[in-house]
Amino acid sequence: MQPANCGPAQVGQLTNNDFQGQLVAMAERFVVWFYPLLNNGHVCNTNAEDNFGPHHFFRDCQLKIISPHYEQIVEGDMKVSETLLTLIGESQLYFNPFNAQPGIKCHCDSHGLALILVAGVVHKGEDPVGTFEQKFGLIQDPSADNKWKIKFSELQLCVKDPNLIPINGTGEELALEHL
Numbered sequence: 001m002q003p004a005n006c007g008p009a010q011v012g013q014l015t016n017n018d019f020q021g022q023l024v025a026m027a028e029r030f031v032v033w034f035y036p037l038l039n040n041g042h043v044c045n046t047n048a049e050d051n052f053g054p055h056h057f058f059r060d061c062q063l064k065i066i067s068p069h070y071e072q073i074v075e076g077d078m079k080v081s082e083t084l085l086t087l088i089g090e091s092q093l094y095f096n097p098f099n100a101q102p103g104i105k106c107h108c109d110s111h112g113l114a115l116i117l118v119a120g121v122v123h124k125g126e127d128p129v130g131t132f133e134q135k136f137g138l139i140q141d142p143s144a145d146n147k148w149k150i151k152f153s154e155l156q157l158c159v160k161d162p163n164l165i166p167i168n169g170t171g172e173e174l175a176l177e178h179l
Contacts, residue, residue, distance in 0.1 A: 056150060061151055
């Protein structure tokens, strides 16, 4: 993914409204790209951009899953991508983001870290079972032609269905009532 550049050098060249417009456009493109890729649940160990996998994350990335009664932290590109795919594959959850403001918010700091916040509805099959908010920290990777990669993500789930779902990709299960 190559969204609008938001590094410090570009800030001085844009008006505040232009810069904010580019950030919003970047966040919207990210959401339209990320969630269909994740929801498709197809993983491949190659670096094909149309496959969800560890190549979209920095090696030392971190995923934090938070719910009212549970918190899990997963580290590393493989573990993060596997954990997210477990939510989609084994748990059969589907993340339906609200693809417009106020469902998408973004900010870019002076060092080029782009923060994107996405809100939406979690579905299991055809049924809405709760809501989610997910925050992403994106950084450009100079070893990959400055493409944006995910450095960290925090997923807040508020799910009402008490069915069991595997949450950590290791076969251990956690009741959604604890989420």
